[in-house]
Amino acid sequence: MNLEKIDFFQPFIVVVAILAFLIMGYIGSFNYRFEDPLNSEVILTIIFACIVFSAGILIIKFKINVENTKEIDFLSEKLLITLTIIALFLQSLNLVLIGGIPLFNSTLKANATTNIWRIAYPLFLIMINILLAKYYSRKYLVLVLLGAIIFGLNGYRTSVLGILGSSFITLYYLEKISGKVGIIFIAIIIMGIMAIGYIASKSIATQTWTLNPLELIFYRAAFTLELFEKIIPLAGTTHGHILSMIFSSGSPRTFVGEYVMKYTFCATSTLFGPVMLDFGLIGLTVQMLVMGLFLSLIHKLKKGIGVGIYSMILTHTLIWIETGPTDIMIWFLYLIGFILILINLNYINLNKN
Numbered sequence: 001m002n003l004e005k006i007d008f009f010q011p012f013i014v015v016v017a018i019l020a021f022l023i024m025g026y027i028g029s030f031n032y033r034f035e036d037p038l039n040s041e042v043i044l045t046i047i048f049a050c051i052v053f054s055a056g057i058l059i060i061k062f063k064i065n066v067e068n069t070k071e072i073d074f075l076s077e078k079l080l081i082t083l084t085i086i087a088l089f090l091q092s093l094n095l096v097l098i099g100g101i102p103l104f105n106s107t108l109k110a111n112a113t114t115n116i117w118r119i120a121y122p123l124f125l126i127m128i129n130i131l132l133a134k135y136y137s138r139k140y141l142v143l144v145l146l147g148a149i150i151f152g153l154n155g156y157r158t159s160v161l162g163i164l165g166s167s168f169i170t171l172y173y174l175e176k177i178s179g180k181v182g183i184i185f186i187a188i189i190i191m192g193i194m195a196i197g198y199i200a201s202k203s204i205a206t207q208t209w210t211l212n213p214l215e216l217i218f219y220r221a222a223f224t225l226e227l228f229e230k231i232i233p234l235a236g237t238t239h240g241h242i243l244s245m246i247f248s249s250g251s252p253r254t255f256v257g258e259y260v261m262k263y264t265f266c267a268t269s270t271l272f273g274p275v276m277l278d279f280g281l282i283g284l285t286v287q288m289l290v291m292g293l294f295l296s297l298i299h300k301l302k303k304g305i306g307v308g309i310y311s312m313i314l315t316h317t318l319i320w321i322e323t324g325p326t327d328i329m330i331w332f333l334y335l336i337g338f339i340l341i342l343i344n345l346n347y348i349n350l351n352k353n
Contacts, residue, residue, distance in 0.1 A: 011295040015050045028222030042229045056292020080131040087124035103155040112154045129308030164189045169311035228270045236280030252326035268323045298337045
């Protein structure tokens, strides 16, 4: 088998990641504070979701040909660099206005996702990936690392994973990742998210248990899947309320925590939890089918800035496996992907064979 010809980041990587997360959670449910391992209903529901997602990918694979996709040329290198630096400045300003470093203070962390951050993070994410995709230079990797550090100070692993993960995938498709560089990049990603998760958990004043950084990963997977286990009997009982909160006001994750666990906390409920609560198994089926279709089509449009757009969407879909699709900012990335599809609509032809 020629590994160089394998596309490691095609949409099926989502299925692999889901199954890996399920295995980690199952192992974690034995080792930590959970009385029973995950039940078969959780496992079967997740396997069903993977099958539907895979069906969506295969529909595009066999029914659509994408040829001569259109390149977008109006984004200059200078403009992209300027916007990237503005995003870094805004996040730095955010930390100053908060009054400290949220990574080391759970109280500050609870208030760290301000409106400034909601502008700064997606702006940086989009600009740095498009900059790499259109005007790659090794010096721009300094901006990637700087962004991971500055946004990582907010105390959220997902920001670091979003920046480093999407940049890595962009560089992979640009064929700028050698074996040595790839190992270093992956090591930085793993150590970064483990360190931030561990430091942030230790900064919680009410935290009484002690886990090392590796144990914490298995624990978080188990806790998240345990929450999904409690969601399944409640399927369809919120009647779209979580979806409406995503695109209006309020905190969907806090609502899920209060609704399911009966106490206030920011709940990560897997990629499947929110839609199951809102619309039951039918909603889960539609969501996974549409995501499979969408990611497969965006994957075929990965040319020029399309590389950066696909990398961002794929990375945050992978992050959603744990956190759940409750972030309006990330749905904005899906909107950008949809615009990319519209721009290339004339180049997407039905396969008559």
